Amino acid sequence: MRSRMVLGAAAVLALVSACGSGHPGSSAAGTPSSAVTAGPSGSAVVTSLPTPSPWLQARLQKAVSDHGGDSRTARSTTVTARVGALFSHEGGTDHFCTGSVVQSSGGSLVVTAAHCVHGGKGGGYNTDVVFVPDYRNGSRPEGEWPVSRIVVDQRWADSSDPDLDVAFLVLGTVDGKKVSQVLGANKLGIGLGFTHTVVLTGYPSTADAPLGCINTTSRQSTYQLRIACKAFSGGTSGSPWLTGFDRATHTGTVIGVIGGYQEGGDTADVSYSPYFDSDVLTLYNKAVSLGG
Numbered sequence: 001m002r003s004r005m006v007l008g009a010a011a012v013l014a015l016v017s018a019c020g021s022g023h024p025g026s027s028a029a030g031t032p033s034s035a036v037t038a039g040p041s042g043s044a045v046v047t048s049l050p051t052p053s054p055w056l057q058a059r060l061q062k063a064v065s066d067h068g069g070d071s072r073t074a075r076s077t078t079v080t081a082r083v084g085a086l087f088s089h090e091g092g093t094d095h096f097c098t099g100s101v102v103q104s105s106g107g108s109l110v111v112t113a114a115h116c117v118h119g120g121k122g123g124g125y126n127t128d129v130v131f132v133p134d135y136r137n138g139s140r141p142e143g144e145w146p147v148s149r150i151v152v153d154q155r156w157a158d159s160s161d162p163d164l165d166v167a168f169l170v171l172g173t174v175d176g177k178k179v180s181q182v183l184g185a186n187k188l189g190i191g192l193g194f195t196h197t198v199v200l201t202g203y204p205s206t207a208d209a210p211l212g213c214i215n216t217t218s219r220q221s222t223y224q225l226r227i228a229c230k231a232f233s234g235g236t237s238g239s240p241w242l243t244g245f246d247r248a249t250h251t252g253t254v255i256g257v258i259g260g261y262q263e264g265g266d267t268a269d270v271s272y273s274p275y276f277d278s279d280v281l282t283l284y285n286k287a288v289s290l291g292g
Contacts (some may be wrong), residue, residue, distance in 0.1 A: 014273035049192055049244045049253060051071060060197045063214050069269075074201050074212030076134055078250045081142065083210060084133035085203040086116060088126075095148035098210075099131055099169060099200040100244045102188045102254055104284075106182035108170040109292035110237030113186065113259030114152040117167050120160030125150055131171060133183055137208045146172040147181055151287040153279060159233050163223035163274050168287035184244060189255040190281045194219035196255060200229050200271070203238025217256070217273075219242065224261045225273045232258065233268040241273055 015201040052060065074080045076103050085095035097116035102109050110131055117126045120122075130143040149170035158245040169264050200213045214228035225241070232239065245252035256273030258264040265271045274280070 013121055021086050033209045049189070049196075052244075056205075057270050061063075064216055066196060066264050067214055068212065069215050069230055071211045071213040071230045071232065074209075074210045076136065078184070079199060079242065079245060079252065080201055080210055080212070081134045082186055083112075083140075083201045084131050085135045085206075085210075086112065086238065087132055087144070088128050094205075095135065096134070096205055097237045098235065098239040098244075098258070100201075100238075100254060100257075101133070101179055101183055101185040102284075103180065103185040103251075104288050104292050106288060106292045107168070107178035107227060108171045109287055110147075110171060110179070110183075111240065111254060111257055111283075112167050113264065114156045114165045114167040114171060115160075115259060115263050117147075117150045117169070118152045118157060118239050120156055121158060129169070131169065131179075133179070134202075135203065135208070135210075142182060143174045144253065148289070149231070149290050149292070151283060151290065151292075153283055154200060162260045162263070164279060165258060165263065166276075166280050167276050168284060168285060168292060170287055170290050170292040184241070185252060186251050187253045188276070188280075189231055189243070189253040190278070192253070192255055192276070193273070194225055196241075196243040196257065197244045198241040199245065199252075200226065200227060200232065200241055200258075202232055202236030202258060204231070204233045205235030207235075211236070220261060220272055223275045223277065225256050225258055225275060227271050228269060229271060229275075230269045232265075232271050237270070238263045239271075 014123045078173040082101040086097040087095050099110040099112035129147040147169045151168045153164040155161045173213040217225045217227045240254045241253040241256035262276040
């Protein structure tokens with residue numbers, strides 16, 4: 001388990017969604033889906049990835065060869081600015097999970113792991129959460145963003161299904177602005193298969209700056225991805241798996257979050273993610289309908 005649950009006693013802010021029955025039985029695992037419908041107008045859900053140019057593919061292969069699985073402090077970039085630590089609002093100094101901004105029509109959506117914000121079977125919601133993007137050494141350069149809604153799959157709430165360990169957070173505004181207006185946002189990848197070179201960025205609870213790692217993902221099981229990245233310990237649950245970053249548009253595609261099998265992994269050097277299929281799209285659309 002990669003997070004420390006911080007269950008607040010404040011009035012419940014969360015809203016659990018009763019999602020459709022697409023899981024299992026959604027698009028074939030491991031096959032890029034051509035039948036997934038787009039989200040609401042402007043939500044920018046993607047269903048395919050462009051083939052990297054030979055030049056870019058060579059760079060990716062060299063990066064994996066040189067540094068695959070090695071983790072190091074991630075310097076502040078466009079990529080890391082959209083990744084943030086989740087804090088207990090009342091505690092103020094204790095970050096316990098990671099989240100990242102994804103594109104949506106409402107411009108106010110963060111994706112993370114469900115177990116970061118809901119205890120699953122027999123548990124309840126964490127109702128005392130703020131998102132702090134690009135947090136470093138006590139500095140909060142992009143502010144603290146309040147969480148107004150939490151959306152998890154009903155089957156996660158009922159049975160802690162590891163294949164549905166995904167949550168979307170609808171954020172409030174800061175100084176009248178939405179989070180994507182300030183930071184931009186990455187796309188959400190649905191049904192894109194299991195093998196991608198990704199950048200993994202997350203906040204260990206014992207550190208005050210994020211770790212970064214690049215490596216290639218693989219298939220753990222029917223609805224789970226796997227990646228080897230060193231030192232992704234407690235606090236990194238919810239860390240985004242970003243692929244296909246385009247330097248021209250400054251956007252990539254989030255195809256997973258640390259979570260799922262063993263709530264993200266029982267060891268710090270191997271991490272897992274639920275496969276983003278049509279159930280995750282349904283969950284996303286629910287969050288967008290709530291203003292995300």
